Amino acid sequence: MRVLIADKHFLSRTGLEYIVQKHFEHADCFALSAEGFKILSRQIKLFLPDMVILDYISVNISPEEVQKLILKYPFTRFVLITEWLPKNELLKYFKSEVKWHLLKECDEQEIKECIEYAMSNQSFFCNKLIQYLQSNEENIEIMERNRMNCNGINITQREREIIQLIAEGMSNKQIADALNLSIHTVLTHRKNIMKKTNANNTAGLVLFAIKNHLLPPSNHYLFAENG
Structure with missing residues (x-):
């Protein structure tokens, strides 16, 4: 399994790479720190990954650009992972047909499970994300x-x-x-x-x-x- 990890932050990048290689011994990982849709798209074309673990905020990828990537590379699994966002911003990424989404607060086991379900083409939303979307603490007017x-x-x-x-x-x-x-x-x-x-x-x-x-x-x- 070929995995591209796109995250501008060194600690996040190396941590994700460690988790992938620890639990999936045959995984071939490639880390990308550069920003922008064009660079990411070019690296996907060159590396031909089975999976992309993408911190879309740190590498500056919009919801529309996530959708373009999903459509352009239909056989690549795009696992999105990021820090907390306002709900209205987070929902924009859901509308981009994303099927796998984690928050950086997720523990190692949940990241492992998400990757496993992505490999079997079953969608996965982490616990904290579900709880966040269900809560009414922020952006109530927008949600309503x-x-x-x-x-x-x-x-x-x-x-x-x-x-x-x-x-x-x-x-x-x-x-x-x-x-x-x-x-x-x-x-x-x-x-x-x-x-x-x-x-x-x-x-x-x-x-x-x-x-x-x-x-x-x-x-x-x-x-x-x-x-």
């Missing part, structure tokens, strides 16, 4: 303006159950087995849920559920995009 009324869009109890199982990483077949439903019924529910919540993908659905308190407290949420 963006928040939908769950009662107004009539999320049923069955749909809530399916949303929670999606957030826990279950495939459509696993959800069907768990709820004793046919796969066709699960797919129908899922289609209706996506339409009701106006979510374009699974990450958007889970973000909606987090913002509207449809999910119980958890260490983290991870979810598969397919099947």
Whole structure:
């Protein structure tokens, strides 16, 4: 596994490299400290990493540029990691289709788990990030303006159950087995849920559920995009 670590700060860079090499002995790491979209994109093209661990703030990458990277290199896993941000700024990065996100306060085990789930293409949001997005301590006005009324869009109890199982990483077949439903019924529910919540993908659905308190407290949420 080839891993590019893009972080301007020496201690963060070397710490992440240590964790990757400690837990993934076959990982080939390359650290990048330079700033800017063009430099990062060029290094990805040269190094052809399977995964990029990116502190987008320290290397000055905007949400729009993160989206461009994800679209330009669809077979590369982009794990975002950063310090605390205002919620409205953090949410911009979620809209960029990011599937893996950590905060620098995360411990070694959670970083390891995130990398493992990225390797298996299951999304992962760390515990502190989930708690932060669920809290109402900052930018309440912005969050409320963006928040939908769950009662107004009539999320049923069955749909809530399916949303929670999606957030826990279950495939459509696993959800069907768990709820004793046919796969066709699960797919129908899922289609209706996506339409009701106006979510374009699974990450958007889970973000909606987090913002509207449809999910119980958890260490983290991870979810598969397919099947």
